[in-house]
Amino acid sequence: MAIPSIDISSADNYPKPDGIKFGYGTAGFRYNANILSSTVFRVGVLAALRSRYLGGKVIGVMITASHNPPPDNGAKIVDPAGDMLEEAWETYATDLANAATSQDLADRVNELIKNLNIDISTPANVIYARDSRESGPALVKALEAGLKAAHDAKSTDYGLLTTPQLHYLVKSLNTLKSANSYGVPTEEGYYKKLANAYKKVLSGSEPYSITIDAANGIGAPKVSELVKHLEGTIDMTLINGKYEDPSLLNSSCGADYVKTNQRLPGGLDADVPKLKLFCSFDGDADRIVFFYIDEDGKFRLLDGDKIATLAASFLKDLVQETNSGLNIGVVQTAYANGSSTEYLESVLKVPVVCTPTGVKHLHHAAQQFDIGVYFEANGHGTVLFHPDAVAKLQTFQVSSPAQKAAIDTLLALSDLVNQTVGDALSDLLLVLAILTIKRWNPADWNQSYTDLPNRLLKAEVRDRTMFKVTNAERTLVEPPLLQSQIDNLVQKYSQGRSFVRASGTENVVRIYAEAVTQTLADELGVKVSHLLEAYK
Ligand code: 16G
Ligand code: ZN
16 A cells, blocks of 8 residues: 555644635745645645655745735745745645645645655655744644654754745755855854855945844844844944834835835834935845935935846956956846846946846846846845856966955855845845945945836736736737737837736736836826726
8 A cells, every 4th residue: 555645634634725726926825824824734745745856855944924914924945955946846836735625635745746756755854934923833833734744754943034044044954064065054154154254345344334124024133143243344223123023014114115115114213314324124034125315305215226236336347357257147027127227238238137027037047147146126136156156266366466356355245145045134235345345325326327217006907817928027918919009108108118917926917117207107107007997
């Protein structure tokens, strides 16, 4: 008789709610926490299978709903290299989550084992952590039950972490004792790696002063810990740091609030000093945006596009000094402001690739360069240093002190910047390092290019799956004719650009419009959204 793949009796404790179809989307599963326990149990089962399928490599599971409101939660699986779950397995995750009964679940699991030829006697190894949400501990119990039901997978609970810290641990554990070991696989190891790299890049500089809005999330205690390791090399003030009160999470604060509303987060004094740098994390600290008040008292956002251009221009200069011939590219999505793309291509002369929305797409495209900078406008992103490029720099024959200094800085940056996923803490240090070296205040940073006015709208439609896109989401192929109607509108606007795509996280279609003035961008956006009324 075949060995039963999972212990059905414990699956019975986590029945799937009726009438809901779960989907593993760009950011894993994300729903109201009340309906999530069956799904998280099954994530445990799948993570154990994934680990066995990969010969016992360490797989991560993060319990978080990022910038969503406090009642939500979610789960995402981290692959051995610290990147996102392989796409084919997203389908398996969705399939298991939707099994109606425990028996149905066991059948689907058996089928997977058979189809993928998984040896279930291979020991599985899964690590997990959660953000600061109230529902976290109960969902961790469901996850542990799923891991146990899947033939007692070996597992380690890392408690409260930011999402990128868990990614770091997964990669570090899987590269332990190898020639290219990523880091010491502990939370302490993470802080030390970042702090040492920062100190190397910035020896002897004055500490840069910044106020951090931590969205009342897990980023608050973690950035405070990081700052301790930085030993006075940054001058940080923390606001919205009440992570112990989960009802405050992302409430009128955090990266999503600041980016969407283009305004200061709550929790600041009325009198905000001008030209002082601020930043906001999201709820699990994998996303960051910066901002400041300019000399005229106006709020100015420095979003993912501004981070990408700052990093690309700095890295390009450094690479030139090394004379190493390494190439640099930038990866953006259709939401990147047209001015940023223009600046990268025409002024910096850096190649730009556009991919569909979602970190995994940008990440894969960035891996094609020696140094790949990727950022979504919303502040998700990082800089990837290709392992061959790092090896080349490490063994490079230097001929001048300037060249050596540039190589040392690049190598330190490859340690400073999280190589697994966008990381608010690591991106924060990257930006501060560049601003310190350039002696720039936020206005100096902002003046590289001026954003084109833009407008983001959403529309409810009867079925968002009918909106099919191509060309990295910039062109609709279905419904027929809609794209040519949009094109007809766009050509009437100076510097006009607009596209429509179905959201991956909400039941809506998003409309983006850009034009030479705010009035025109608004008008174009509204006109395009009128076109969508036919699909209500
Ligand atoms: C998810 C993605 C984020 C993307 C957003 C788009 C990850 C980790 N997160 O949150 O990168 O910007 O979805 O949302 O990939 P939308 O599909 O609703 O526009
Ligand atoms: Zn996040």
